[in-house]
Amino acid sequence: MFYLILVTIVWSFSFSFIAVYLSGQVDTWFAVVMRVLLAFLTFVPFLRLKQFQAKPMLLLMGVGACQLGIMYFFYYNSFQYISVPEVLLFTITTPIYVTVIYDLLQCHPLRLSYLFTAVIAVIGAAIIRYDHISTEFMIGFLLIQGANMVFALGQVGYKRIMELYPLPQHQAFAWVYLGAVIVAAIGWLLFGNPQKLPTTNVQWLIIVWLGVVASGLCYFLWNYGATKVDSGTLAIMNNVVIPTGILVNVVFWHQSIDWPRFLLGSAVIVGALMLHYHFKRRRLTQSQSS
Known part of the structure; x- marks a missing residue:
């Protein structure tokens, strides 16, 4: 949980950095390919070719292609159609997908308690950041x-x-970033x-900061932290960056904010996390007693 919180704090600055310093000024694909390339170079010293089988290596590269390469294609281009507050608002559906x-990957029936707490977190995030939707809203x-x-x-x-291939994570993540670099390089070309x-x-x-710190170090810590928590906690933590991102924008870039709505939405998100832990404890108690 500590790693997820630490990464959330760092990522809170990324929205404003991209919007203020890069969006509309630097080519999107160049920013993406440099970001993932710098992240990959950060982990190249840990790359061990002889210690990996082809299947997990390709799977890890596929993860990087999705989570970083393809994701950044959608994410960076969205700033051409919608504002930072709208980007923050629209990310609130991530916990449901998680x-x-x-x-689905575990071949388990959908756990409604996890979905329920994720939806509550979505509601909390929506309370915090709901602005007028622009005319290009659908594309964004x-x-x-x-x-x-x-x-x-x-x-x-x-x-x-x-879970299936317990590999050293600092070595495995080099393959993750390599997959992202391949996708981003194709996009740039x-x-x-x-x-x-x-x-x-x-x-x-x-x-450089986005590549080495926000992507290189923080995506590793985020995915490492994801292996230490259950999917419900992971789903809720995806939304915590919304209030922290807004708070960073207010403190450092002096954006006005509706404080009552901000505090109410934050309380709802925290409540969702507490409710999730309640469901988790109750399920563990039932499994131990059976």
């Missing part, structure tokens, strides 16, 4: 839903792969605009 995909909404789906598939798939490269030191610094 819960449903996890149960669909792009973010695509990002949510592949992000959920990637992190749940990683959790499942590590096909759709990139070499005329829109970074022009300031701040933009380069943001790209």
Whole structure:
């Protein structure tokens, strides 16, 4: 749980960094390929070719292609159609995808208690961030839903792969980033605009920070943390970045906010987490007594 909280704090800055310093100024595909390439280079020293079989290696690369490569295609392009508050709002469906995909991969019937707490977290996030929807809302909404789906598939798939193939995670994650680099590089070659490269030191610094810290270190810690919690906790933690992201925007970029709604929505999200733990304890008690 500690790792998920730490990563959430770091990621809270990413929304504002991208919107303020990169969106509309730096080519989307260049920003994406540099981000995942720097993340990959961070873990190259841990790459061990002889210690991996082909199947888990390809599965891990598929996780990276989904969770990072394809996700960033949807995510970065969404800023061309919707605002940062709308991006934050539309990410609230991620917990539902996490819960449903996890149960499908495990061949389990859908656990309604997990889905119920995830929906409560969605309601809490919606209370916090519901603004006027722009005319291009449908395109942006669909792009973010695509990002949510592949992000959920990637992190749940990683959790499942590590359950089936207990590999050293600092080594396994090099393959994850390699899969992301391949997808992002193809996107850059096909759709990139070499005329829109970074022009300031701040933009380069943001790209390096997003690649080495937000992606390289934090995605590793997030997926590592995902292996230490159940899918219900993981689903709810996906929404915690919404209030923290808004708080960062308010404190550092002085965006106005409806504080009563912010506090109410945050309380609902915390309540969802507490309710989930209640369901979990009750289920463990029932299994021990049976």
